[in-house]
Amino acid sequence: MVGAGFLGAEAAAVARELGCSVTLVDPLSAPMVRQLGSAVAARVAALHTARGVRVRCATGVVGFTEEGGRVAGVRLDDGTEVPAQVVLVAIGSLPAVDWLRDSGLPVGDGLLCDAFCEAAPGVVAAGDVASWLHPDHGRMRVEHRMNATEQGMAAARTLLGQGQPFAPVPYFWTDQYDVKIQAYGHPSADADFTVVAGDPDEGPFAAVYGRHGRITAAVTWNMPREARTLRAQVVERAPWPVEAATAHG
Ligand SMILES: Cc1cc2nc3c(=O)[nH]c(=O)nc-3n(C[C@H](O)[C@H](O)[C@H](O)COP(=O)(O)OP(=O)(O)OC[C@H]3O[C@@H](n4cnc5c(N)ncnc54)[C@H](O)[C@@H]3O)c2cc1C
Structure with missing residues (x-):
């Protein structure tokens, strides 16, 4: 399992429960450390280790090896190799904003919006692509379904002239x-x-x-x-x- 975020950690748990031999690899210090902070992430690492997953954090992937046209292993940046019959890569996503680059709209890690989800007069964004100014937490972008739904409603209110700063508790x-x-x-x-x-x-x-x-x-x-x-x-x-x-x- 390459990537120990949400998807990698959940998939590792399911694969292990199905009886697979699982190695979880991530360059960060612990599984889900960006989402949970280091103390809780350490507990997540211990959970997976106790269930028999080999947790190889603080270790990057530099490539794969193959045999007969299919993957045979994963090469790590510490020079070691993990044998693998199946590799699942879950290393995150990037918002698709290239098509907006010449539009004059502010683009960065997503479409950059103000607290009202507005990127320019009459242009709003919601969901995974929207990077907006949360009044309490500063600029953020959230990749969850519930946020996409709530932010869609907030953006619609802005277009209708009834906008309020979008300040959900994620x-x-x-x-x-x-x-x-x-x-x-x-x-x-x-x-x-x-x-x-x-x-x-x-x-x-x-x-x-x-x-x-x-x-x-x-x-x-x-x-x-x-x-x-x-x-x-x-x-x-x-x-x-x-x-x-x-x-x-
Ligand atoms: C494997 C996986 C598991 C997930 N599990 C969960 C979960 O358990 N719980 C949870 O809350 N969230 C989960 N998510 C996240 C969730 O799927 C997203 O947060 C949600 O789909 C965001 O909705 P959205 O409408 O912003 O974007 P999307 O659902 O990605 O929809 C964007 C749409 O825009 C289209 N598009 C892109 N560019 C253009 C363009 N130029 N013109 C027109 N259309 C365009 C795309 O083709 C796509 O159809 C998961 C995501 C993944 C990948």
Whole structure:
């Protein structure tokens, strides 16, 4: 499995449950580290390792080897090779904006919009292609279905002259083995991080992320009830839990 983001990590879990021998490779330090921050990503790595997946993070892929016209292995940047009968590559996507480059519209990592999802007067964007200014989190682009739906409605309101800054609390979940991870907000890697329930080394847990004394995101690990409670705190940007020790996540 090349790429340990959402899709690679989920596919690794399914393949392993089907009895396949699985190696998960990613140049980043841990699976899903961009989405979850390093503390929770380390737990994801431990989960996969405990289930028998060989996790080769902080390791890039430089090429494939072949035998008889089909793949036989994956060459890694540390000089080693992983034998493979099947390779699944899940290394992310890029917004298709090349066709807009000469249009005069602002293009970067997507179509660059303001907080109202507007790129230019009368031109709005929604969904995976839209990079917009979130009032709380700054410029962001979200690749989730629910965001595409909500942002489509926000962009339509802008066109109708009823626009408001689009400020959703991003939400995603992922099911891997018997674990459901749920995240609200934007769990950035450089935010303060603290565990508020459970045991982050073993069993279910819930954690919050904070910045400037406010809760900005929450992640739960097999704790759906806590997820709902913490969502409210993320929405309200509740004060950072003063009694808890903080560490960088
Ligand atoms: C393998 C995979 C699994 C996923 N799983 C999940 C999941 O479990 N949950 C979740 O929330 N999200 C998931 N996603 C993400 C989700 O699919 C996207 O967030 C969602 O489809 C975004 O909708 P969209 O309308 O912005 O873009 P898309 O669904 O990509 O639609 C864009 C459309 O625009 C067309 N297009 C492109 N250029 C032009 C052009 N110049 N002119 C006209 N048309 C054009 C494309 O052909 C395409 O039909 C997954 C994505 C992938 C790839």
